[in-house]
Amino acid sequence: MDKTNVNDIFNRPPTISEDTLHYVLYPPHKLSDKVSVTTLATVMQNYVESILPDFLWHRDAFQLKIIPNEDSGEGYVLEGRMRVGDCVDDEWCAVWLLWQISGKWDVAISVSDSDGEFLLIEAAEHLPSWVTPTNAENRVWIYQSHLHLIPLSHISAPSSKPQRRKYTGSNDTDDEEEPDVDDEDYIGAQDALKVLRDSVESTAAPKSVEEAVWNRIHGYPAATTQHTHHTKTYLPVDVAKALSKNPSLVQKAVETFYTRDAIQLRAAHRMSRFPPEPSVLTTTTMTRTAYAQLMGQKFYPPKIFGRWSEREGTPEWRWRDIGMKIACGFEMLYQESKNKTVTTNELSADASKSSAEARKDALRRNPDYIAYIENLKKSGYFRGEVEGSALWNQLEDKAASAFVEARKDDDATRTSFAAEVKAVLVQVADDDSICRREEDSEDWLNVDESDFDAMLEKAAGKSGTTPSKVESAAMDVDSRLEADEDRLANEQAEKLKTMAKKVEDFLEGKGDIEGARFQDEEFSDEEFGGK
Structure with a gap:
């Protein structure tokens, strides 16, 4: 391998995971016209904002778009696509929102991500033996604040089956023939909805399956307090003003800095739109994931930032360092997007x-x-x-x-990033609104031994454990570590290895899922206003 290729490999910027959450909300037939679905989108979005005010999403915000119902060929449904990237909290927070929405409005919801039916993956340890990755499509639903599984006794005509969904991590190739069982067990979305809404047969998922999912989301919205981090930063005045009006702008700037390339860095060396001085000490809010990304990168300031008087390792130096990285991200993204269509x-x-x-x-x-x-x-x-x-x-x-x-x-x-920045700056006349609250502790960045053991236990199959029980389990682990540290470490390693292998088998569709087991009316206020 020549030197150029070696440099190319080792100088590649970090990448952001493209994990995407996809959800579809199906209203009843009488509310599937475009006007009604538009109304539902607005009142639902308003509801989301009321229960998660000022929530900071790591990449894409929760949203609802109106699209034609391609499954039935008539009417409309609501759809959302969220890139969650490296922040898995966003994915589970969105599931919690969908869970709440399903209890307030008459909508049936399907949700999947880049791994496929991730709700089943979460509950793999408890699934009925008949569930496999190849027959689960359109059988997993959130409806009336409960998880539902459409039994295999309900199927659609094989001719109605579209091209099979590909699952990340599967071993499928274009040359492989799909097994006959896939066609025999397939159910279309519309047939599944009829069973869900009209069938006298119960479609409720087994209690243990629902609890496995519920245990991942029941802590919201309180859990959102552990989602963000407040840190003091020295920022160019215009950056501080923009963030005082629209704090979410920092997320895009951090992502741009984190994944920067040589061409983007040219703008950071000039800082023509957001010069480092005058600067202001402010308190910046970002997701914990974004903060960890900034803290994890060693980056020498461009010369235009001059030499800092603060000594490295002090809080004041960190405020300069984090602020410089955010400012560079703002400059790079602003210059990149400023020539886009004016809005x-x-x-x-x-x-x-x-x-x-x-x-x-x-x-x-x-x-x-x-x-x-x-x-x-x-x-x-x-x-x-x-x-x-x-x-x-x-x-x-x-x-x-x-x-x-x-x-x-x-x-x-x-709207482009540059347009968003310009829009908020005209609304901020001075720096009176700049945030100067105290910063948060960074203790969450450090995982001690007991916390790590607790996470291992949860990953090893104790997904039904409540938060208080997890704390108790961690304390028990501490005492056992003192008596027999090696034995416990080996046991936990085996549990984690076994669980990982079984979940991997489920994702790849190898064998039976048992291998993943351990033992036309007028509109009313209620229809649009929720329950």
Whole structure:
């Protein structure tokens, strides 16, 4: 191998996992027209914001898009695609949200990720023997705040089966023939929904299966307090102002810095939009994953940052280091996106307000929008406000944005990072709103022996353990370590190895899953407003 190729291998930037969560929400037939589904998207999104206010998603935010129901060929459904990257917490938080939504509205929800039916993977230890990766498609549902499994006694015509879904990690090749059992056991989404909603036969998943999933999500929303980290940082003034208005911008900047390449670094060496000085000491909020990514990279400041007077290893030096990395991420992403299509978000505050009024005037000539607003009235969205009041207008602005956003065909018109920064900066007149709260402890970055043992026990198959029991188990492990550390370590290693092998077999579809076991009405307030 020549020197160039060696350098290419070892100088590649870190990559972000492309793990993507995909979920589809199927409303009942009477609410599957486009206006009704748009209304559901808005009231559900509003509900999500109310129970997770100001939640900071690591990569993509929870969203709901309206798409045609390709399974039935008529009506519409809601769909979401979230890149969760290296932050698995986002995936389980989204599942918790879907669980809550299913209990409030009459929607059946399917959810999968890059590994396939990950809810079954989580419960692999407890699954019925008939469940395999090749027959699980369209059989796993979240409905009425419970997990459901459609039995094999319900199938669809083999001719209705589309091209088989490929599972990450499987050994399938294009030359392999799919076993006949796949066609025989296949059920389409629409047939599965009929069984779920209309069948007298119970489709509830076994209690142990549901508990395995519930144990991963029952800690929300309280668990979100352990999702973010507050740290002091020295930031260019405009970066601090932008983050004071829209804290989520830091996530994109961190990702850009973390995955930077040589071309992007040219912008960081100039810092023409966000010069290092004047700077301000502020408190920045980001996900713990993002903070760990910044802390884990050694990066020498570009010369434009000058020499810091702070001594390395002190908190003040760390504030300079983290702030410098965020500023570089802002600069690189801003320069990369500043020439993208200009949107109304880049207008001044007054012009933006005028644009919002013009948009509403245009939308009011759309019959779908008029029906949509009427549905929102029935749902209680406007909180009993008099039409035309200040709060009414504010809520309608939000509803109009949601109407447009939910109906976008793709993300091609998504606002650029540069446009988002410009939009928030015109709303911040001075630095009075810059956050100066105390920073959080970094203790969570250090995993001690007992914490590691507790995680090993959970991974080894004790997924039904409640948080308090996990703490007790960790204490027990500590006492046993003192008596027989080697024996315990060997036992746990074997458990983890066995569990990993069995989950791997399930993912790859090897053998039977037993190998993964250890022992037409008018709309009503309720329909749109939830239960």
